[in-house]
Amino acid sequence: xxxxxxxxxxxxxxxxxxxxxxxxxxxxxxxxxxxxxxxxxxxxxxxxxxxxxxxxxxxxxxxxxxxxxxxxxxxxxxxxxxxxxxxxxxxxxxxxxxxxxxxxxxxxxxxxxxxxxxxxxxxxxxxxxxxxxxxxxxxxxxxxxxxxxxxxxxxxxxxxxxxxxxxxxxxxxxxxxxxxxxxxxxxxxxxxxxxxxxxxxxxxxxxxxxxxxxxxxxxxxxxxxxxxxxxxxxxxxxxxxxxxxxxxxxxxxxxxxxx
Numbered sequence: 106x107x108x109x110x111x112x113x114x115x116x117x118x119x120x121x122x123x124x125x126x127x128x129x130x131x132x133x134x135x136x137x138x139x140x141x142x143x144x145x146x147x148x149x150x151x152x153x154x155x156x157x158x159x160x161x162x163x164x165x166x167x168x169x170x171x172x173x174x175x176x177x178x179x180x181x182x183x184x185x186x187x188x189x190x191x192x193x194x195x196x197x198x199x200x201x202x203x204x205x206x207x208x209x210x211x212x213x214x215x216x217x218x219x220x221x222x223x224x225x226x227x228x229x230x231x232x233x234x235x236x237x238x239x240x241x242x243x244x245x246x247x248x249x250x251x252x253x254x255x256x257x258x259x260x261x262x263x264x265x266x267x268x269x270x271x272x273x274x275x276x277x278x279x280x281x282x283x284x285x286x287x288x289x290x291x292x293x294x295x296x297x298x299x300x301x302x303x304x305x306x307x308x309x310x311x312x313x314x315x316x317x318x319x320x321x322x323x324x325x326x327x328x329x330x331x332x333x334x335x336x337x338x339x340x341x342x343x344x345x346x347x348x349x350x351x352x353x354x355x356x357x358x359x360x361x362x363x364x
Contacts, residue, residue: 150197187219306357
């Protein structure tokens with residue numbers, strides 16, 4: 106998760122267990138637009154692989170609640186979601202895009218939703234190479250195309266006033282972040298560009314990133330804007346801090362916890 110950063114440094118931020126694993130969240134974001142539409146940003150790991158002991162042991166999955174259960178707590182069902190935005194198609198971000206039907210075939214988990222994905226991301230997921238093939242599971246995205254629910258875009262894109270995506274690249278070629286404008290405030294869902302608050306430091310970049318220099322440059326630009334414009338940053342994988350404002354002290358960016 107920290108690339109070339111020495112363990113003696115990152116272990117102070119998030120301590121590893123005896124298997125070198127660290128605790129991470131798998132957060133999704135639910136947005137209600139002024140038009141009353143419900144938008145879901147990323148769909149997490151899903152429960153499709155709960156019956157695979159090797160998978161659960163490797164990743165030590167602990168799920169007190171499913172995504173459907175979380176939505177139900179808000180009085181919502183999958184049919185209430187009109188748009189799913191995938192930051193990218195790695196299995197821990199897009200696994201919940203689909204579910205297994207009674208005949209064990211993957212089908213869209215949100216049948217009334219469009220799924221908004223960068224075209225470059227779709228192309229790379231559909232034609233993986235040795236470096237990224239372990240992260241893309243075709244059952245998480247191919248059924249969307251079959252059902253006519255996949256909507257491919259290229260670059261920054263305004264979905265509706267107050268909601269837009271920003272293509273960042275870096276982690277993957279087609280990685281995108283989500284920007285929300287509401288009541289004079291700006292929030293950005295960072296996906297895997299800056300997965301935890303520990304990754305606010307510019308050179309702290311995941312070894313998973315296919316284009317780490319691109320990550321560095323977009324982080325430099327985005328964090329400067331975030332500081333200047335007082336954005337709220339939403340960290341998808343941080344188990345302790347879901348959102349924060351930004352501070353800059355002693356030449357380093359740091360999270361400023363919200364009141």
